Amino acid sequence: MTVDMAVLRAEFPILSTQVRGKPLHYLDNAATSQMPQAVIDAVTTHETQARANVLRGVHTLAERATDAYENARADVARYIGAAAPEEVVFTSGTTSAINLAAHSFGALLSEGDEIVFSLLEHHSNIVPWQMLRDRRGVVLKVLPVTDDGRIDLDCLDEVVTRRTKLIALAHVSNVTGAVTDIARVVAAARDVGARVLLDGAQAVPHGPVDVAGMGIDFYAFSGHKVYGPNGIGALWARRELLDEMPPFMGGGEMIRTVTVEQTTYAPTPHKFEAGTPPIAQAVGLGAAVRWAMALDLETATAHVNRLTGRILDGLRERPGIRVLGPLGSQGRAPVISFEVDTIHPHDVCTILDHHGVALRGGHHCAQPLMDHCDIVGTTRASLMPYNDDSDVDALFEGLDDAMARFA
Amino acid sequence: MDTDLYHARILELARDTSTEGRLDAPTASATVNNPLCGDRVTIDVIVENADISVLGHKVRGCALCRASATLIGAHAPGHDAASLKVVAGAVTAMLKHGGPAPDGPWQALEAFRPVADHKSRHDCVLLPFQALVDALDQAD
Ligand SMILES: Cc1ncc(COP(=O)(O)O)c(C=O)c1O
Numbered sequence: 217m218t219v220d221m222a223v224l225r226a227e228f229p230i231l232s233t234q235v236r237g238k239p240l241h242y243l244d245n246a247a248t249s250q251m252p253q254a255v256i257d258a259v260t261t262h263e264t265q266a267r268a269n270v271l272r273g274v275h276t277l278a279e280r281a282t283d284a285y286e287n288a289r290a291d292v293a294r295y296i297g298a299a300a301p302e303e304v305v306f307t308s309g310t311t312s313a314i315n316l317a318a319h320s321f322g323a324l325l326s327e328g329d330e331i332v333f334s335l336l337e338h339h340s341n342i343v344p345w346q347m348l349r350d351r352r353g354v355v356l357k358v359l360p361v362t363d364d365g366r367i368d369l370d371c372l373d374e375v376v377t378r379r380t381k382l383i384a385l386a387h388v389s390n391v392t393g394a395v396t397d398i399a400r401v402v403a404a405a406r407d408v409g410a411r412v413l414l415d416g417a418q419a420v421p422h423g424p425v426d427v428a429g430m431g432i433d434f435y436a437f438s439g440h441k442v443y444g445p446n447g448i449g450a451l452w453a454r455r456e457l458l459d460e461m462p463p464f465m466g467g468g469e470m471i472r473t474v475t476v477e478q479t480t481y482a483p484t485p486h487k488f489e490a491g492t493p494p495i496a497q498a499v500g501l502g503a504a505v506r507w508a509m510a511l512d513l514e515t516a517t518a519h520v521n522r523l524t525g526r527i528l529d530g531l532r533e534r535p536g537i538r539v540l541g542p543l544g545s546q547g548r549a550p551v552i553s554f555e556v557d558t559i560h561p562h563d564v565c566t567i568l569d570h571h572g573v574a575l576r577g578g579h580h581c582a583q584p585l586m587d588h589c590d591i592v593g594t595t596r597a598s599l600m601p602y603n604d605d606s607d608v609d610a611l612f613e614g615l616d617d618a619m620a621r622f623a
Numbered sequence: 624m625d626t627d628l629y630h631a632r633i634l635e636l637a638r639d640t641s642t643e644g645r646l647d648a649p650t651a652s653a654t655v656n657n658p659l660c661g662d663r664v665t666i667d668v669i670v671e672n673a674d675i676s677v678l679g680h681k682v683r684g685c686a687l688c689r690a691s692a693t694l695i696g697a698h699a700p701g702h703d704a705a706s707l708k709v710v711a712g713a714v715t716a717m718l719k720h721g722g723p724a725p726d727g728p729w730q731a732l733e734a735f736r737p738v739a740d741h742k743s744r745h746d747c748v749l750l751p752f753q754a755l756v757d758a759l760d761q762a763d
Contacts, residue, residue, distance in 0.1 A: 560685035562660050566628060566741060579661040592661050592683055621629050622686075 221604045227252040228602050238572030241610040246390055246551045246598035247576050248440045249421055251504070255443055258503030262496050269492055271469055285495050288502025289485075295505035296416075296435060297426035298452050305451045305458070305485040306498050310417040311340040313436035313451035314384070316488060317413055318344035320461035321382070321434070321453075327353035329381040332410075334359040334367040335588055336389050339581040341415045345384065355379070361585065365392030365541035365553075372404040380410040387419035387435075391580045391594065392541030393551035395419070402431040411457070417441055421600065422520070422549055423513050424505075427452050439497065444504035448497035451488075458484040465490040516601035523599055524550045526608050536619065540594050550599035553580070556615070559622045561595040567621065571614035573607070628737045628744075629686065636734065637686035642696025646679040653757030657750050659743070662688055666695070666754040670762045673703045680751065687738060687747035695751050698728045704759040711752040718745045 225231050228250045233240050242250060266280035273279070286301070293301040307313040325331075331345050331354055349356050357375045360368045367385060376383065383405050388395050398414065405412045413434035419425055420437040427435045434457075438449040453461075463470055463481055467490035472480040481487040525545050531537045536557035542548040556564055561577030568575050578593040579586045586593060597611060646652075649667035656663050662684035669677040678699050682692045699707055710729050716722035717736065724733040735748050 560660075560662075560688075562685045562744065562747065563629070563687070566744060578659065583661060586661060592663075622634065 221602075225602050225604065227254070229253060229256070231602060235572050235574070236570055238570070238610075239606075241571070241573040241607040243597040243599065243603065243607055243611060244574040244576045245421070245600040245603075246418055246441070246596065248446070249443055249600050250602065251443055251445065251500070252507055254507050255445070255500050255503045259445060259496050259500040262499040267496070270495055271486070281495055284499045284502075285493065288498040291502040291505050292450055293452075295424050295509060296420070296437075296450075296452055297424065297428050299428050300455065302483075302485055303452055303455050303458065305453070305488040306493055307436075307449050307451050308447050308494065309438040309440070309449035310338075310415060310436045311438075313449055314340055314413070314415065315344045316451050316464045317434050317436070317453070318348045319464045320488070321411070321457070322348040322352060322354070323462050324460065325352055325354050325381055328355060328379060330355045330357055330377060330379045332357045332359060332375055332380055332383045332385075334385055335361050336365065336367060336391060336394075336582060336585045337384075337386055338390050338415060338417065339583070341384055341386065342584065354381075358584075359385070361392075361588065364394070364543065365389065366394040366547075367396050369397055369400045369404075372400065376404045376408055376410065378408050380405070380408050382411045382413060384413040384434075385415065387414040387416045387425070388422075388549045388551065389541070389582075390418045390551060391553050391582045391585055391596070393418075393548040393553070393598075394542055395547045395549060397547075398430050398432065406431075418549055418551060423517065424509060433457055439501035439504060442501075442504055443507055445497040445500035447494045448501045450501075455484065458488070461488075463487045463490070467491045469493070511601065520550045520599050520601055520603070521545050523603055523605070523608055524548070524552065526605070527552050527597055527599075527611065530608070530612050534615070534619070537615075540589065540591075551596065552598065553594040553596045555591060555594055556619065559618055561593045563622070564595045564615070564618050567618040568611070568614040571610055571617065573610050573614050575611075628741065630734070630737070632734045633686065633690050636690035636693045639690075639693045642678070642680065642693055643682075644679050645681055646677060649679070649758075651758045651761035653754045653761060655750055655754045655757060657684070657688075657746050659746065660685070662747070662750060664688065664692060664751045664754045666692075666751065666758045668699075668755075668758045668762055670704075670759075675700050675702060675707070675759075680754075682751065684750065685747050687735070687744060688750055691735070691748045692751040694729075694731055695755055698731070699755060704763060707759060708756055711749075711756050714752055715749060718748060 268277035268281040270282045290301040411433040416437040421442045435452040440446045470490040540553040565577040576596045646667035650670045652667040654665040665681045667679040710725045713725040
């Protein structure tokens with residue numbers, strides 16, 4: 217079966233836009249994916265028919281808004297395989313989800329406790345742990361990466377100790393596209409009683425995940441990378457952990473009772489959602505994951521893998537281009553980073569922009585990995601199922617032009 | 624195709640390594656980073672009687688950044704801090720507000736005018752000027 221590309225692409229209004237007089241070839245999906253009309257409509261319908269604050273009002277719109285918000289939580293819970301909607305805390309994205317974990321789970325840690333992350337993490341899975349180290353004196357340990365851009369899990373034995381309390385890793389690297397072997401990480405963590413947090417920002421866009429089945433403890437992701445709006449994401453954690461963790465921010469919507477002396481908190485997950493949440497965005501995320509669940513995943517994955525293979529082959533055929541990451545399509549997501557000899561990633565991206573091709577160039581918020589590879593940055597192409605062969609053709613037409621100009 | 628951003632003159636300046644290299648005993652040196660892309664420019668200056676007598680630079684950056692540093696390497700020696708700050712201000716105004724290129728040998732900066740249309744790339748051209756101004760402030 218093939219994906220009916222014309223039908224699929226027509227669902228994404230932005231794909232018919234032009235940039236610099238050229239049809240858009242959007243290959244920067246790992247930074248932000250595009251929204252189908254169904255998501256845009258869900259947000260508009262909410263804003264025009266149910267816009268109100270949640271949880272407190274007793275009027276009809278407030279009830280509609282609360283239902284819509286909590287239904288979105290249930291949709292997200294289904295998409296990620298959570299045992300219950302209460303295990304899903306809405307945040308503004310992956311970054312705020314990891315920061316929430318660093319504060320609230322971090323509050324349960326003591327000086328000398330160890331946290332393990334890896335050299336290829338996005339800054340959002342490094343900096344919050346460094347800040348926690350500076351607050352609480354935890355010790356940070358770093359897993360190295362292999363030559364093909366994977367987290368080197370052979371080093372788990374060496375790096376994970378009896379003092380390890382958390383292993384925080386990318387489920388999929390936003391630079392190399394490598395998929396982490398979670399079973400090995402969970403086994404290493406179980407041996408010492410450590411928790412596992414996954415940064416799922418680049419995994420969730422490519423199909424439902426199974427947080428309960430993976431045996432992990434925390435999962436963070438962003439809505440805007442999975443067909444959803446900006447400003448919404450989630451932290452999933454096991455119910456007992458969320459119950460044990462103190463709240464991160466204080467304010468309205470997260471309390472049970474407040475006196476001037478003291479406050480008791482709302483139950484999980486609301487005790488982590490202080491203030492008016494991004495309601496329409498949550499509704500949009502609910503619609504986005506429903507849209508993703510309705511997609512024929514097997515066909516979509518085969519389609520995206522074929523395009524990934526075309527890109528990897530085309531890059532390998534061109535002298536002077538080096539792929540940073542797994543060369544095969546096994547154990548990788550459609551996130552492809554490469555270096556073009558003597559051409560800076562931003563020069564590549566600007567020239568490709570004139571071909572209508574949107575790429576990302578730079579350090580991808582992974583400076584430790586760039587330093588390790590001794591490069592300033594890479595050029596990155598990343599795919600979603602709405603990409604097609606014309607996007608790959610335009611990518612190579614642009615790359616050949618860039619290489620000819622700089623020859 | 625309209626990529627006149629990367630016209631022959633810019634590429635020639637980007638490839639030109641004649642003014643590249645660090646100085647052994649500079650009066651002052653400054654390094655600036657572009658957090659957007661991780662690019663880094665270091666400029667060393669020796670200042671004598673208020674004028675730059677020798678300038679060295681090291682660039683880890685894109686073609687626009689390297690081309691900009693080449694022009695600074697070629698034209699900054701012999702000038703004082705005040706006049707170079709005027710040049711730095713004029714390049715900024717040229718990119719951001721369509722102002723004229725600075726006078727004299729700095730007319731060569733006209734080569735960067737097409738960058739004006741690419742806001743996300745302005746800093747690539749301006750980074751070496753920022754390093755120059757920082758170095759001059761230190762030498763002051
Ligand atoms: C692996 C990874 N982690 C974290 C993030 C941060 O996501 P956000 O900026 O949506 O919080 C990103 C986004 O670029 C990412 O790719």
